[in-house]
Amino acid sequence: MTENRLRLRNNSNIAIIGGGPAGSFFANDAIKNAKKLGINIQITIFNGKDFSQRGPSGCNMSAAVIASTLHAKLIKDGIILPKRIIRQEIKGYYFHTEEYGIELYKPEQSDKSSILAVYRGNGPLYSTHTESHSFDDYLLRHVIDQGVSLISEPVLDLNLSSNLDTPATIIYGKSGQQNKMEADLVVGAFGINSRMINKIEGLNFGYIPPKTIRTCQMEIPLDATFIKNSFKDNIQVFALGIKPFRFASMVPKDNYVTVSLVGSRDLTSNDLVDFINHPVVRKNLPHDWKLPEKFCKCLPKIALSHAKKPFADRFVIVGDASITRIFKNGLESAYITSQLAARAAFENGISNEDFDKHYYKPAHKLLAMDNKLGTIILAISDFVTKQNWLVKARLSYVKSRKGSWIANHLNKLLWNMATGDAPYKIILMQALNPVFQVILIPVTIKALIKDILGLIARRFGLKK
């Protein structure tokens, strides 16, 4: 019965809380779906950030790498990013371990899409460029140009009525002012770093937000020619096997390098200093480089799990406050969840049951189930990268056989781990490939024996 009452109709209105990628992607899909149904819908996006600001206050803090799979989707949707938004086209990845490094290359070179490095806001604090660089702003303008209204004020609260005929109410405003807006459907695209998370949890319809951990990022200003020559358009990824770091990357962006760190605990600015002073990391910086006195840094949260029940009657949550692939392609997950939620709302309805069946279950199957395998793979990867002898032996073996099946297979495996281009299920299958493992057995045994002999020699003072 509820399905008939809770549907989007001609002149229905949608309020979207959050003008980050998930909010803009939802609006873009809602426009397409409304056109398909031949109905007129009013869409309003509320956004708390001013993307014209430099630094964290105008930025939805991330490494801001657009996976080639998402880039392909944007091209298909007619969202063609201009030059001022693309800070760097990325050729590949350089994978650093404590003692060894290997360059990874894109396994299939057939499609036109590329990996792109952008800024989410208007570039780093203290930067001096004149044009707008913000990717999030570009997406937002794309939907505003199609008729979406923007209210640049934060949403303070949300009321969902138990009476199905009563629309939801949004309370918004700044500087002590409070305004109200009624909406047939409210979309929560506020992201995991928003205070709205606690408000929504407090509505007690069953929403449990994703678990999170605090990451650390900084922007390093460097000479553009140095970056070009040193990074060679590659993202540098580090698996140093040292605590508390799990993943670290340095993304070249013309005259800046974005450093992003994810740890096994909440990270602080001190961890950033430790990382940047590690000898393997310092090799990527000019030899006389010193940490500037003032620089752009932030400590955003990243999702470690997915939300429970991110929907109710007339309300649905998309983006990383709902379901996202852990540590991989958050922007693409925002695209996927927004697309699924918009389709469910227009094709099926906006009731609790509609969102459960047509949005949450498919999104869960696509993203959350794969995250379970991801957790196992990442734990194995954490363990392996701590075994320097093993990593060094395997990588140097593969490097010496460039162009062979084994070298291509390892490249594909590491590429997928670094980029997230393949689901964790495929990565696991690639890692457990019997031919791959069998070929590496003698290499592993030889390296283990060498490591044990080295240990013994050191113990008896024969070697330093």
Ligand SMILES: Cc1cc2nc3c(=O)[nH]c(=O)nc-3n(C[C@H](O)[C@H](O)[C@H](O)COP(=O)(O)OP(=O)(O)OC[C@H]3O[C@@H](n4cnc5c(N)ncnc54)[C@H](O)[C@@H]3O)c2cc1C
């Ligand atoms: C260190 C780090 C590195 C990352 N690197 C990458 C990467 O390289 N590639 C990638 O694909 N993903 C990356 N991610 C993940 C990616 O940043 C997120 O998945 C993505 O930003 C989620 O998009 P969203 O739209 O759901 O939320 P957000 O991007 O957080 O956007 C939410 C928007 O809602 C607004 N908002 C919040 N509360 C309110 C309110 N009450 N009223 C009005 N507006 C509100 C905010 O101002 C913001 O504009 C990274 C994340 C971290 C932490």
